[in-house]
Amino acid sequence: MITIKSDRFGELHIDENEIIFFPFGIPGVPFNRFIIKDLIGPVKWLIAIDDTDVAMLIVSPFQYFPNYGFELSDEIASVLKAKSEDELEIYVSLLKYNDEGVAANLKSPFIINKIKKIGVQIILEDERYSFKEPIKK
């Protein structure tokens, strides 16, 4: 168990088995080891353990976009070392939308192998999905 002191999260107790490794990193983010912590309801934190100031809000897309889906390529499945779909969790990041709302980046989901603790962020070719899809009330 590692304890990290952070202004934002107070004391974070991290079990080493919780650490998710992103072999290709996350574009724009200079770290590749993260943890996921529950925030409220479906919303979770994705926190860089090497600098806890670097954190995103993520959510399962299916919560707000029930028809969301994509096909996982063999290449990505092999990077994730996924034996079955059950090992995988999908998240999308949350973004501010027009000052008042919240949007999700449906174009680039995070796929996490929750068993093997490997993560990738992919970009979907699917034109239906945008980098900023408003979550409607």
Place this chain on the structure above:
Amino acid sequence: MLILTRKTGQSIRIGEDIIIKIVDVDGSQVKVGIEAPKGIIILREELYEKLKESNIEALKTAKELKIDDLIKKTKASSSNSEAKNPIESHNTGE
């Protein structure tokens, strides 16, 4: 930047295992075929840049967004988040 001239059907090899082939040229459009080992991510540059911007924005959002606001906006609460979806479902299908 190294600049090479190639004809349709010709290739460029980068290192041991990456081959870039000019498949077709039509006016200003060039169709490129890429052979690379598994585990190498190949992306259109402009998409990669957009993703980078989006991720930086997500970090900013997480800093600026007040948690109370977030609860209001996502209407997320541990009691009803699973059972019923309080947010109008958004059909991205059509």
